[in-house]
Amino acid sequence: MMRWLLCLLFASGCILPAGAWAEEPLVVAPTTSEVKITTDFAGTTIEAVGAMSGPGELIIKLVGPKQEATLSRETKLGPFWVGGESVKLQGAPSLLFLYATAPIATILPPAEQQKYGLLLEGVPVRVAPHLKAHAAEDWRKAFYRIKERQGYYHEYDTVIRVFGNRLFVADMRLPGDLQVGTYTIETLLVKSGKVAGHTIGTFNVRLSGVERWVWNAAHDHAWLFGSLFTLLAMLLGLALNAFPFRQTR
Amino acid sequence: MDVNIVLILFYGALVGFLSGLVGVGGGFLITPLLIFTGIPPIVAVSSGAAQMTGTASGASYLHWRQGNIDFKMGLTLLVGSWLGGGFGVYLAKVLLKAGQFGNVVVFLYVILLGFIGVSMLIESVRAISRASARVPAAASEPAAANSLLRTWVERLPWQTTYPASGVRMSVIGPLLLGAAVGILTSLMGVGGGFIMVPVMIYVLKMPTKIVVGTSLFQLLFTTAAVSVMQAGINHSVDPFLALILILGSVFGTKMGARLGARLPAEKLRLILALVVVAVAVKMVVTLLMPPAHIHSMSVEVR
Numbered sequence: 001m002m003r004w005l006l007c008l009l010f011a012s013g014c015i016l017p018a019g020a021w022a023e024e025p026l027v028v029a030p031t032t033s034e035v036k037i038t039t040d041f042a043g044t045t046i047e048a049v050g051a052m053s054g055p056g057e058l059i060i061k062l063v064g065p066k067q068e069a070t071l072s073r074e075t076k077l078g079p080f081w082v083g084g085e086s087v088k089l090q091g092a093p094s095l096l097f098l099y100a101t102a103p104i105a106t107i108l109p110p111a112e113q114q115k116y117g118l119l120l121e122g123v124p125v126r127v128a129p130h131l132k133a134h135a136a137e138d139w140r141k142a143f144y145r146i147k148e149r150q151g152y153y154h155e156y157d158t159v160i161r162v163f164g165n166r167l168f169v170a171d172m173r174l175p176g177d178l179q180v181g182t183y184t185i186e187t188l189l190v191k192s193g194k195v196a197g198h199t200i201g202t203f204n205v206r207l208s209g210v211e212r213w214v215w216n217a218a219h220d221h222a223w224l225f226g227s228l229f230t231l232l233a234m235l236l237g238l239a240l241n242a243f244p245f246r247q248t249r
Numbered sequence: 250m251d252v253n254i255v256l257i258l259f260y261g262a263l264v265g266f267l268s269g270l271v272g273v274g275g276g277f278l279i280t281p282l283l284i285f286t287g288i289p290p291i292v293a294v295s296s297g298a299a300q301m302t303g304t305a306s307g308a309s310y311l312h313w314r315q316g317n318i319d320f321k322m323g324l325t326l327l328v329g330s331w332l333g334g335g336f337g338v339y340l341a342k343v344l345l346k347a348g349q350f351g352n353v354v355v356f357l358y359v360i361l362l363g364f365i366g367v368s369m370l371i372e373s374v375r376a377i378s379r380a381s382a383r384v385p386a387a388a389s390e391p392a393a394a395n396s397l398l399r400t401w402v403e404r405l406p407w408q409t410t411y412p413a414s415g416v417r418m419s420v421i422g423p424l425l426l427g428a429a430v431g432i433l434t435s436l437m438g439v440g441g442g443f444i445m446v447p448v449m450i451y452v453l454k455m456p457t458k459i460v461v462g463t464s465l466f467q468l469l470f471t472t473a474a475v476s477v478m479q480a481g482i483n484h485s486v487d488p489f490l491a492l493i494l495i496l497g498s499v500f501g502t503k504m505g506a507r508l509g510a511r512l513p514a515e516k517l518r519l520i521l522a523l524v525v526v527a528v529a530v531k532m533v534v535t536l537l538m539p540p541a542h543i544h545s546m547s548v549e550v551r
Binding site: 068 | 299302303304305306307308310355469473478480481482484486488489491492499536538539540542543544545548
């Protein structure tokens with residue numbers, strides 16, 4: 001499958017006359033349109049294969065669905081460290097991966113990075129309740145730090161492989177703990193410090209199999225689910241203990 | 250939730266072992282362990298309750314077969330703990346609104362575990378040294394505070410006999426104890442065995458083996474009620490997490506119950522005391538140490 005795609009894209013890349021369009025041609029095909037989260041899901045790799053018209057730098061921006069987060073801060077009370085104030089952060093993507101053929105700061109000026117949302121610490125985040133600007137900024141910075149530490153906001157400059165200035169392949173590794181929803185893959189072609197080509201694709205992450213069934217049951221029939229599951233837990237504990245007990249007695 | 254299944258199995262086994270050995274549900278241990286692993290506290294508390302239901306049903310059965318459950322006492326305690334549990338849920342709601350729930354819980358843990366653990370440790374070490382010195386059992390008189398409480402309990406109305414335990418006391422004693430444990434179940438996500446067991450041994454003067462069985466019986470129905478409520482109200486019971494914990498714990502429970510039948514009572518108490526003190530020390534250290542990261546974040550469950 002992968003080889004066929006490569007051949008196809010390589011052929012089409014050869015046929016494309018360079019500079020035929022005002023915006024540079026850029027074709028990207030993610031090989032996955034849906035990621036199913038099953039019980040044993042431990043992350044997956046999304047592969048994007050693409051073609052461009054000539055030499056240039058590439059940036060791929062992978063953005064997860066929005067997620068509301070609660071951030072809290074420890075404060076000192078006498079000799080003890082205790083939980084202090086907390087805020088809600090809204091509107092930020094659950095995941096932001098930036099892939100590029102070189103460190104983004106070296107191929108795009110800051111204004112362009114800002115314009116296309118290519119700064120890990122430049123994601124728009126609303127802080128609730130409304131705070132003074134510098135206080136809100138502190139919370140935002142803490143949020144970016146945590147996201148980067150947990151590996152949900154990251155910049156990679158070794159993942160995209162380019163073949164003959166025409167074809168490229170990117171293997172984008174997603175962690176096991178994914179927010180469900182729509183993820184976008186935005187690919188930018190950069191030539192001499194300017195974005196010359198631009199294309200967007202999406203894929204979905206959804207719960208599947210037993211995981212989905214259980215999630216639905218737990219949310220739509222919470223009390224029934226809780227009662228039945230608790231009963232199941234009791235019976236399971238009983239069965240697992242009772243039968244070996246009888247045999248060895 | 251992206252966590253290591255083997256680690257969760259191990260936690261389950263560890264807690265099951267303690268459960269079978271000394272009759273504590275291990276909620277006070279499993280909750281912090283799960284939170285350290287990165288599981289959201291509310292999910293840890295709720296799935297822990299579901300897991301304790303499974304563990305306690307198996308362990309209760311073993312103790313019932315060995316005739317270690319005082320059903321009259323267990324049911325009296327249960328009435329108290331359901332009432333206390335309801336009050337505790339209300340109290341938790343008030344504290345959550347004030348934004349102080351987390352802090353109150355941590356300090357409650359430290360105070361309770363520290364006090365109970367240290368007093369049990371001293372008592373069990375004394376008991377063991379007396380046993381090795383071959384002094385008659387009658388010499389093990391309770392401390393002055395204990396006997397005061399005991400006199401007070403003896404003066405309460407509605408005295409009744411609990412034949413299985415061989416004790417006579419007022420219904421109010423076990424009802425109050427049950428209520429206290431019920432409040433703890435709602436506030437701290439624990440079954441309350443770690444407070445129930447020492448009180449039944451030292452204040453109610455029940456035989457240790459009966460205490461373990463009866464405590465497990467009460468635990469079973471208290472945690473079952475909490476598990477159902479958490480799933481119903483907060484959608485926070487993770488069935489996969491709970492099932493893995495149960496699987497781990499059944500093996501631990503079996504081993505614990507076997508060992509418990511062989512070990513002398515004082516040594517059982519010493520083991521429990523050591524575990525309680527260890528958890529308390531760990532919590533105090535966590536409170537005193539500056540956190541590695543001052544900010545922490547929780548996200549909405551998908």
